[in-house]
Amino acid sequence: MEVKNICCIGAGYVGGPTMAVIAEKCTNIKITVVDLNEARIAAWNDEDVNNIPIYEPRLNEIVGNRRNKNLFFSTNVDKAIDEADLIFISVNTPTKTYGTGKGMAADLKHIELCARQIAKVAKTDKIIVEKSTLPVRTAEALKSILDNTGNGAKFQILSNPEFLAEGTAVEDLLSPDRVLIGGDSSQEGQKAIEALVNVYANWVPRERILTTNVWSSELSKLVANAFLAQRVSSINAISELCEKTEANVNEVAKAIGMDSRIGPKFLKASVGFGGSCFQKDILNLVYISKAFGLNEVADYWEQVIIMNDHQKRRFSKNIVQTLYNTVSGKKITFLGWAFKKDTNDTRESAAIYVADDLINEQAYIALYDPKVSQKQVLTDLDYLDTRKSDENEKHITSYNNPYEACKNAHAIAILTEWDEFKEYDWEKIYDSMLKPAFVFDGRNILNGEVLKNIGFVYQSIGS
Ligand SMILES: NC(=O)C1=CN([C@@H]2O[C@H](COP(=O)(O)OP(=O)(O)OC[C@H]3O[C@@H](n4cnc5c(N)ncnc54)[C@H](O)[C@@H]3O)[C@@H](O)[C@H]2O)C=CC1
């Protein structure tokens, strides 16, 4: 079977970039990305392609090339479902905030709604692809809903998890390490797998397209994120030991990373990992393990989160301690709010938690991030529900100019590793600050020796 018409439900950080790249590489396939969020779809359709809702290097260029040719963004979910022969489900699957599994399990309400909608609308057979990250065995539930509520159309369910990282989404999609497709072993299942393999084979070498059973594919996604996050927590744990022993975590990371069995990636000590997925997916893995009574397995992975929470908290604690045990009434400048560079995504960013701790200590935070708005910052803080919204508003102010943000500050904290921070005129910043002028480099991106020579008291992670 040849796929000619694709629908993707969910126009977010995964659905948008993934479909844009498929459209770029498969110009003979019509792709419609649908979402219930009208404002988001309007932004994807904005005449000025620089206003699309997601910032990713090169994404605007690709969307500009294909939009309204073979790539469409729409709120008409039913029409897109009806016309498609293959449907990606790429909706959000956040951690549950209520009921059984609150704070641990993945909330699958959006997934179920999609399945019910597809079953209601579909008149012809369709391949349904899980693109969202899901607990292992979700395909079983999807199949039950589709088969029991449909109009007789037949559905094949595939798992095709996405491994892109934000900030490098386009690059990752254009040349993925692998594409993973899980499906049923029946003849129909194998045909569906082949149809999706053929879509990716337009640009991904065949040997990088891996096919497995559905459950291995679903579980591999959770495991990949758990392993990546585990490396960050491991090096962050060592960073604390380095601080006590005069070892330097950058040197340790380099030394161990040169062992080809360990490898150099994901060994960058930091203020703690953020992003919408690492924590959510590990909590989900922990929850699933507990559900099967595998308490040791659950405890093992939970430690990755415990370590990460500790790393964030000890960063803010250290700021308070170093500033003579009080930051009350002091201006502290945050450089960066996004959870990593080259994205406007702030979900679960370490900056949110550090800010929350410092506001508890009555600090005033001045913030500069090249891609994050004041509105977003307040939304993130309000979401924690630690204090009233107007209190948050009083304690944090965004600036459009980093030099203005740093003026008269007691300290600067680097929370995101934006490249531009390295290029600043740090002498000028030093001159404008209160003395002693402190820099807490939560990303180890600045040259400590240069800063110390200027006069800063410079502290990084793990040295
Ligand atoms: N953000 C990332 O880098 C990655 C995310 N993932 C996974 O992909 C999934 C999606 O993540 P994001 O794109 O970041 O989420 P997102 O929140 O940016 O986008 C999801 C979109 O789905 C829409 N939606 C929800 N229910 C809907 C429905 N019934 N009908 C139509 N639209 C609906 C929402 O309005 C939202 O715009 C999650 O499961 C996530 O774990 C996987 C790999 C990378």
Ligand SMILES: O=C(O)[C@H]1O[C@H](OP(=O)(O)OP(=O)(O)OC[C@H]2O[C@@H](n3ccc(=O)[nH]c3=O)[C@H](O)[C@@H]2O)[C@H](O)[C@@H](O)[C@@H]1O
């Ligand atoms: O499922 C997902 O959502 C995605 O999660 C991560 O991608 P992402 O969260 O976008 O970004 P990462 O580059 O993995 O960074 C995550 C966090 O870890 C931090 N990090 C990363 C690497 C490192 O060495 N040190 C470190 O502190 C980053 O600053 C960031 O806060 C995975 O890398 C992707 O493969 C996966 O598809």
